[in-house]
Amino acid sequence: MALFLAYDPSTNPLNTNEWAFPVCEVLHILGFAIGIGTITMVNIRLLGLGLKKETPAELWKGTFAWTLGGLALVLITGPLIFSSDPNMYLRNQGFRFKITMLVLALIYHYTIYRKVALTKTSGGVAVMAGAVSLLLWMSVIFGGIFIAFL
Amino acid sequence: MPPEIVQWFQDTALGTAIRESALVFPVILSLHLTGMGLFGGMILMTDLRILGIALTKHPVSDIVNGLRPWKHLGLTLTATCGILLLWCKAAIYYPNPYLRIKLALFVLIIIHAIVFRGVYRNVADLDRSRVIPGRAKMAAVLSMVLWLGVLTAGRWIGYWEPKAAPVNAAQVN
Numbered sequence: 001m002a003l004f005l006a007y008d009p010s011t012n013p014l015n016t017n018e019w020a021f022p023v024c025e026v027l028h029i030l031g032f033a034i035g036i037g038t039i040t041m042v043n044i045r046l047l048g049l050g051l052k053k054e055t056p057a058e059l060w061k062g063t064f065a066w067t068l069g070g071l072a073l074v075l076i077t078g079p080l081i082f083s084s085d086p087n088m089y090l091r092n093q094g095f096r097f098k099i100t101m102l103v104l105a106l107i108y109h110y111t112i113y114r115k116v117a118l119t120k121t122s123g124g125v126a127v128m129a130g131a132v133s134l135l136l137w138m139s140v141i142f143g144g145i146f147i148a149f150l
Numbered sequence: 151m152p153p154e155i156v157q158w159f160q161d162t163a164l165g166t167a168i169r170e171s172a173l174v175f176p177v178i179l180s181l182h183l184t185g186m187g188l189f190g191g192m193i194l195m196t197d198l199r200i201l202g203i204a205l206t207k208h209p210v211s212d213i214v215n216g217l218r219p220w221k222h223l224g225l226t227l228t229a230t231c232g233i234l235l236l237w238c239k240a241a242i243y244y245p246n247p248y249l250r251i252k253l254a255l256f257v258l259i260i261i262h263a264i265v266f267r268g269v270y271r272n273v274a275d276l277d278r279s280r281v282i283p284g285r286a287k288m289a290a291v292l293s294m295v296l297w298l299g300v301l302t303a304g305r306w307i308g309y310w311e312p313k314a315a316p317v318n319a320a321q322v323n
Contacts (some may be wrong), residue, residue: 026305030298031185037191044220051216054208062205063195070191134188141187142180149176 007086014084021084027076037138038063039109042117046130055145061118065143071106094150098143105136159240168238175238182231186301190203192217193297197290200269202282210276211241223237246310252303 014020038129042059051059055088082089117127159165168174191323199213236243243249266289276286 033190036187145180
């Protein structure tokens, strides 16, 4: 599949300012540390590994705004980073994998996972929901790193 | 540290194997980022809870004590991968000023842990106190500043390039 955007990124501030690109990357990492980190807190509880003084529903509600804020930061800085060289990213297998997993992870998180976190406190379904979440989000991080190596 | 030692690290069988593998280096780097992704945010949530900004419906001790083993696991994973990444390119990273800033920040983080040991150890006291003590607030704010510094310095390591060595006339001739 040939993907090509008729857009010249050479005047993009991300490519002309020495600081812009790494600042975006730092905010991108900070964003996913907050977003995925708070999701991991709910996961630890669903998997029955810790934070047992709280229910998964309490942890979901307590971290909800922070998860959303972290993911928002990721979803703002991500497209900015993408804009620095769209055609490279579109062709990159690591990027394609990452975006596929990200879309799956986001849909899963706010549908099935949300429902399980708000209703189950333990059991096979809770463990399964936590494991799938962990796997999806780790795939996104791995895909992101491999962009630079493929 | 003399340059010969960092070169020795880089040239060990382990260092060479990691550096020259097309797969091992990015996998270790991914695990380094996974450690930050899964557990780094928990440092922030701990500090925000101490400051009374996040998770305020839960006792401070529940959050701080509950997250502690996971932060330790994350630190172990991230640091182990970081050491391996540094090991395999020790001589390349050695002159990098951002690496030195990052290592200096780790020294400050260790000092922070010692100085504010009491805050984290007696965290149940915070459950009972109606206002957050200034010392606890200071510990939380400094923790966030230091870790954000580590993240920033870490990312900048990748952007620094050594200045081209000046051409030595004697060598050319």
